Amino acid sequence: MCKLFGISDLGGGNRALLEATLLAAKTQFTNEKDGFGYAVRTSRGIYAERYVNPKDFTGVRSGRVLTKALHPIKQAVELEYESTRTLGKITGGLIVHGRQATHGVGLDSTHPFTKSGWALAHNGIVDYDGPERPKRGECDSEDILNSFIHGKGLRELEKYYAGYAAVLALPKHGGFIAYRDDRATLYVSKLEGTEAFAFATTSAHLSTILGKAKLHGTTPVPLRDEHAVMFDVDNKPTVERYASPGYRITSHSEGLATGYTSAYNGNGRSYNNGLTRSTYSTAAASATPKKAIGFQSNNGTKPKPVTQTTFPDYEPASAIVSEEVVTAYDPDLLDEEDWNVCHGD
Numbered sequence: 001m002c003k004l005f006g007i008s009d010l011g012g013g014n015r016a017l018l019e020a021t022l023l024a025a026k027t028q029f030t031n032e033k034d035g036f037g038y039a040v041r042t043s044r045g046i047y048a049e050r051y052v053n054p055k056d057f058t059g060v061r062s063g064r065v066l067t068k069a070l071h072p073i074k075q076a077v078e079l080e081y082e083s084t085r086t087l088g089k090i091t092g093g094l095i096v097h098g099r100q101a102t103h104g105v106g107l108d109s110t111h112p113f114t115k116s117g118w119a120l121a122h123n124g125i126v127d128y129d130g131p132e133r134p135k136r137g138e139c140d141s142e143d144i145l146n147s148f149i150h151g152k153g154l155r156e157l158e159k160y161y162a163g164y165a166a167v168l169a170l171p172k173h174g175g176f177i178a179y180r181d182d183r184a185t186l187y188v189s190k191l192e193g194t195e196a197f198a199f200a201t202t203s204a205h206l207s208t209i210l211g212k213a214k215l216h217g218t219t220p221v222p223l224r225d226e227h228a229v230m231f232d233v234d235n236k237p238t239v240e241r242y243a244s245p246g247y248r249i250t251s252h253s254e255g256l257a258t259g260y261t262s263a264y265n266g267n268g269r270s271y272n273n274g275l276t277r278s279t280y281s282t283a284a285a286s287a288t289p290k291k292a293i294g295f296q297s298n299n300g301t302k303p304k305p306v307t308q309t310t311f312p313d314y315e316p317a318s319a320i321v322s323e324e325v326v327t328a329y330d331p332d333l334l335d336e337e338d339w340n341v342c343h344g345d
Contacts (some may be wrong), residue, residue, distance in 0.1 A: 001201070002111070002123040003029045003098040003210055004186070006168040008176040009196040009235040010040065010094045017213065018090060019060045028058060028205045029098025033135050034035055035110035036099070039119035041170055045085050046119045050110040052080035054098065061087060081316030082107050089207035093231070095168040097121035108137025113145045117172030120145040122165055123201055124184045126245060130160030142260035145169075146285050154228055158243035164244065168199060174233030181244035182225035189217035200225070 036054035166184035
């Protein structure tokens with residue numbers, strides 16, 4: 001999975017503190033080799049840097065320094081880096097992301113995404129089935145950013161999304177958003193001597209990053225399922241509840257992160273979540289799914305049922321086909337021969 005770290009308000013901090021925090025995060029995100037990036041609110045707007053190869057990040061604005069040094073031979077080197085705006089005085093929140101790819105690797109899929117004054121980083125896998133909106137690339141996380149910009153933000157998760165998600169975001173007009181559904185993890189710590197809060201995917205990362213940056217916080221505790229902490233422009237928090245993505249595929253495979261994953265449209269498309277490789281396909285059906293039967297493939301032998309779940313009304317019906325697990329919304333809607341799903345109620 002990807003990794004998140006963020007602080008609701010780094011205002012009053014200087015570049016040295018920012019750099020120490022970022023380098024501490026990078027050293028913790030050792031398994032996330034498909035991208036590293038951050039966004040911070042400054043007096044000149046949201047400043048962001050994104051690196052496809054995390055090793056290219058060695059400090060604040062290091063990409064610009066490296067690009068300038070290599071300019072005479074730029075056609076001969078491989079450096080995928082991007083920054084936005086000019087770094088000003090730090091006035092607000094910070095979000096950091098280490099990426100383990102579930103889509104293609106490249107700048108178009110590297111977090112945080114920045115657009116229309118917003119910045120967003122996401123951990124999880126989602127499939128969006130809502131109104132068509134402009135996207136730079138194919139990364140699922142950009143759909144969530146579009147929900148904030150063009151739609152109703154976290155309220156759209158239940159209506160338009162499958163999968164699971166934890167989100168850190170910097171809204172256009174100030175403030176900070178931290179959210180997790182009922183599957184993705186997110187921990188929180190109150191920073192001592194300030195009104196700021198820090199968030200991270202794991203409690204160990206949260207403690208270690210704060211310690212290396214010489215920031216002192218309370219013992220990390222998990223954020224509650226389906227809760228968001230919304231900070232206003234003065235860093236005053238309010239707590240709100242938002243439902244998780246509205247339809248799910250369930251799996252008992254130990255290889256699948258968190259046990260939930262999303263169904264992609266299109267046959268034969270696969271992703272690697274870092275633990276196992278899964279192939280997704282869409283069943284040719286439009287009826288509303290009612291039940292899901294999960295089957296464990298037993299290394300190519302006849303699948304056996306492992307779970308049955310009632311799903312909310314949502315369409316279309318979809319299926320996962322992987323080396324370890326076959327899971328379907330409703331076996332009655334699937335071709336048994338094509339999908340190797342049998343004995344559905």
